[in-house]
Amino acid sequence: MTVDNAAPDTVPVPVPETVTAGFDDWLADLMGWLRIPSVSADPAHHGDVLTSAEYLAEALRRTGFPTVEVWTDTPALPAVYAHWPSGDPDALRVVVYGHHDVQPADGEERWHHPPFEPRVIDGVLHGRGASDDKGNIFMHLLGVRAHLAATGRTAPAVDLTLLVEGEEESGSPHIGQLLSRHAAQTSADLIVVTDTGIFDADTPSVCVGMRGVVSGELHVHGPDIDLHSGGFGGAVLNPLAELCRLVAALHDDDRHITVPGFYDGVVEPTTAERAATAALPFDESGWLSGPAQSRAAYGEAGWSTLERIGSRPTAEVNGMWGGYTGPGGKTIVPTDAIAKLTFRLVGHQDPAAVMAAVGAFFADRAAPGARVEMHWEGGGVRPLYVDPTHPATVATAAALGRAFDGKPVLFTREGGSGPEAELAEALEAPLVFIGVMTNNDQIHAPNENARVDLLRRGCAALGHLWEELAGLDRDFAQR
CATH class of the missing domain: 3.30.70.360 (Alpha-Beta Plaits)
Structure with a gap:
């Protein structure tokens, strides 16, 4: 492997080894972030949103990002910007999007543990934001360190920008103003959204649609x-x-x-898409008794439960x-x-x-x-569909598959919503999703959690991602 921007006498270290060696410290750092109740929906916690942004900014500086800023110059709640140039003139320009605000933790009597006192029990990290989205966005910190160690580089193989906003859980009402004011700092050939999940812990998948x-x-x-x-x-x-x-x-x-x-x-799903959805290892009775906590599937006639969630x-x-x-x-x-x-x-x-x-x-x-x-309430959020055959989607699936020991990576749609369509339009760039949330994480509900082994795999996937994307031609964005 030819390595550009390599440090002298650097011996590459495989991604899994770097992730394993640094994971305990990374997890402790994440838990410190989870203690900050950055609830954007509650004005009483807007000061905590700023504290959360400053915590992430300092963690990014320690990771090695040479440029880190907390943006407070728009009506938006504080957002975090970080940039690490590749140094390669033809490097792909990637903007990673996520959010550091969290849902309210109302119904505290239904939480098994205080929502902002994170703890790990039996391999599961408990706390508000453990999965959505602090746990998933924080994976980028260990992931980029693993990428550098594996490639022997001193800077990422892509021009790497992180944009972590502070009001996604309130509908991202100012994301357009944020992107417009900072257009020069957020120009991109590709957007990577780290605010989605996988089908289940044993079935890695890449999201290709958000409602x-x-x-x-x-x-x-x-x-x-x-x-x-x-x-x-x-x-x-x-x-x-x-x-x-x-x-x-x-x-x-x-x-x-x-x-x-x-x-x-x-847009009705094609026959092939419906067949692929039907082939997913979905246990409806387990879903009903588990994350759905319901007694019967119910919804639009003529469609399966998975189709109702993602495609309807x-x-x-x-x-x-x-x-x-x-x-x-x-x-x-x-x-x-x-x-x-x-x-x-x-x-x-x-x-x-x-x-x-x-x-x-x-x-x-x-x-x-x-x-x-x-x-x-506002102008709403547009849906977004990602082409599963796009080179960036294929590369993302390859990175995730490497982190899951070569398992086949499937394509799924998710029922949630976010500002992805607005991001893609504003930045005029294609978009891919990668994350390791699952339906068992109780996102937005009491007792939010994240499996520690999945967070570790997510760090590894992001350690592989930049190398996978670096092999693509920049003109793929014109597809």
Whole structure:
């Protein structure tokens, strides 16, 4: 192997050996980061988001990144930028994206251990952010050290940039401003997103699709004051009953979404894609009793559970409230009722078009006497699909396969959403996903965790990734 930018008298050390030797210190460093409650959704924790950014920045400096900055010059919560130039004039320019903010840790009575006091028990790291996304983004630190040791280089084989934002869990509302202001520092031939997972611990896979999402509240206003249900009930509109009627109208008996035009832009999976999904080693009963904690699979007729999660759009009710909810009874017709709704999008669905269609759907069906309004949260997130035959996707799968002892790497789609489509558009670059989260990690839920052996494999995969990508021509981005 010809090594550019090699240190004198350097003897290459295989990636697994470097990962093994440095893993305990790396894990201790990660656990220090997990202790910081960087909850972007809660203004009371915005100072912790800054502390989290500063912690990561210092860890990146210790790793060897010559340029590290904490960005606070936009309305966005603090983001971390790091850059390590390859030194090779034709090196691929790679921007790694992830986030350091975490979900709220509400429902602490359901946590087996305090959410921000991380601990390892029986090979599992417990704590908020262990998987999503601190554990996965932190893998890059040990991964790049392993890459340098294995290649004998003094700088990565790619021009390596990390962009770790601080408000992904709040919908990345300022990611566009962040990228625009720092366009010169984030130019890229390829984007690597480290905020996804694998099919399961024994089945390495690369994500090739993320759903988009729009979120909002449906408000139904009835009488202008709460009314005595004996004197007025049955004679005026009850907004809670009307809310339930409208929400129920979103689906037909086959659980198809009834909003006119909602399916415009949906790209149906091909016969080959459906066959590949069906061939995945999915234990539905184990999934139901395990991570789903449910008693039956349920959803759009004609599609499997995995297809419903990754390939189909959804309409979900996240919460409903109104009227009296205290102890005992209070016989009223309430004045207002509200439901929180989210719509997951796939293919080429346009968030703006979906929001317009949903708003018109409710307005057209509102009963006399009801004032019905949809209040949307931002402009939504577009879905993204990655070509599994793209050279960068193939190289990513090869790196992951090396970390999993040569096991075949499959391609899957995930049901979550993030700013990936906006990233790809803003940077005008193709995108790949790599990460080691699993459905058992209880992401966004109490008792979030990550298997330590998978984090170790993830570090190794990233140790292999830059060498795999360095062998590609930069013009692949034009594909």
